[in-house]
Amino acid sequence: MNPEPQERTPQVTGELIANRRVGDYHHLTFAAPGVVERARPGQFVALAVGGDTSANLLRRCFSIYRAEGGTVDVVIAARGPGTRWLTDLSARDEVNIIGPLGRGFPLPAEPVACVLVGGGYGSAPLFWLAATLRQRGCHVEMVLGAATRDRLFGVAEARRCADGLMVTTDDGSEGVPGWVSDVLPAVIDRSSAEIVYGCGPMAMLRSVTEVAAAHGAVAQVAVEESMACGIGVCMTCVMPVTGDDGVTRMVRCCVDGPVFRGDRIRWEAFDHGWCRVPQDAHGAITKSDASGAVTKQGGAQ
């Protein structure tokens, strides 16, 4: 029994059309027919790096910044060998692209006010989301924050596509000095927002979730968890999320997310770059198991 064509995930050779430097980031545009047509805000693409014989096997996953007219745009921070390979590409170079992947931002059925919060280049999927929400009659406020001015992404675009904008930087080089969570309460209250969408570092998403809850709004956050495959087979990008049944499971960010209701994420499990399995999680390894497993495990996948 062959999969129905509409159930297939496209894997295509994308041709780079443009590679522009934007602050500390690179904005890449690929011709990627097949990927774009079904994409929704909040979904992502998985890019292979280094060509067919690359020693870097793992795909790099990026939120879709734009998807229109047969092209897909992503924003990349050059941090390691894979992202540097991508940002060093020139027009007409080819990259293997899989997408769209993951579950995008859920959209409200009613035209409610929304606040979109982006940390650093985590803002990338929010402009497209803002346009989609405004088409549905939603009032859209944006809050963009970063450590410094160079690490903000899309401030000018935010002015065009949102009804209101607040900018924060840790060092005060642009906008209000401080964090997005400092200004977010006033923005939610002023706009009577019912939904806060967030994308950025985990610590920011946690505070966005807490602020939203304290001000009567629901948080929908897109997480940045490192992924090896992006398609749900490697089980590396998991985190503890509580389901509708009240049970916490280690769920895959790539296929079950990357967007989750903020209040469903077990934030207390995250600590200094680690995320432990809550003791009450479904199938949590008991202490007697774990003692042997850590030191003696050989090759178990």
Add this chain to the structure above:
Amino acid sequence: MIDMSVDLAGMRLPNPLMTASGCAANGRELHRFFDIAQLGAFVTKTVMADPRSGRGTPRMAETPSGMLNSIGLQGPGIRDFAAGDLVWLESVGARVLVSIAGNTADEYADVAAALCQSPAFDAVVGVEVNISCPNVANRGLVFACDPLSSARVIALVREKVPPDVPIFAKLSPDVTDIVEIAGACVKAGADGLTMINTLLAMVIDTELLRPQVAGVTGGLSGPGIRPVAVRAIWQVRAAMLGGRIPTVPIIGVGGVRTGDDALQLVAAGASAIQVGTATFNDPNAPMRVKRELAAALQARGFARFNDVVGIAHTRLDRKRQ
């Protein structure tokens, strides 16, 4: 046209290509990329008796031509698997090689028994026994590192699985003498061997100066370990040819990314090929390797896949004469 069919311990498969356990989840995800019924067999993620959350994160680190993983055997438990995933796999027409494990030898037997009760057991073309698990009853020593522990698990599983369904012992390369372990498993009733599991390895995060994965150590996989797989398959096949251990089919796995890679394992003695970590890079890799392997055989003038299994041993003999 090349005849790619293979008889694997009594199970006739249309071609020798498989997914590798833990690199393909339980089928639905890859079925979005290709029809998994076109594989020789789909190999499921190792399932144990109870549901398991696996370890915390980070769970992986990229390595040169490979990766380190420390998942901790996250899975649904055999009852949900037998009533859910396996039923789905049968519904799409997949031939399934089910990977099982346990914390104790008895748990392996219980998992095998529960698997046989699945309403979809007809889809099962074999059971792969993942013996690279810490033995709780033996101070956490991995079963696969001890011939007696390995043999005990295999014998118990063999008793529970119907005789017409072959069982395969998946061996770890982290042993002094893999031939000894292979021999122990075959004598205990293994109908075949799967070689190799990942290598125990470790990566340090040089920014944080601490182990990069939360489990501290993990399993190394990918093209970087392919020469280890070729060596292990070669040694065990040579022992079979030399009459030191009984002859059974070997399923080769370890770092296969292309048809040429697969051909190395086949020439060393593998009768079937699993594609694992390469699937993370290219979800279509198992099917691509199938095409590339057929083309490579055709280009070398072979008519049957079966004629190439272990062929490198005969070429070496010629050189020596």
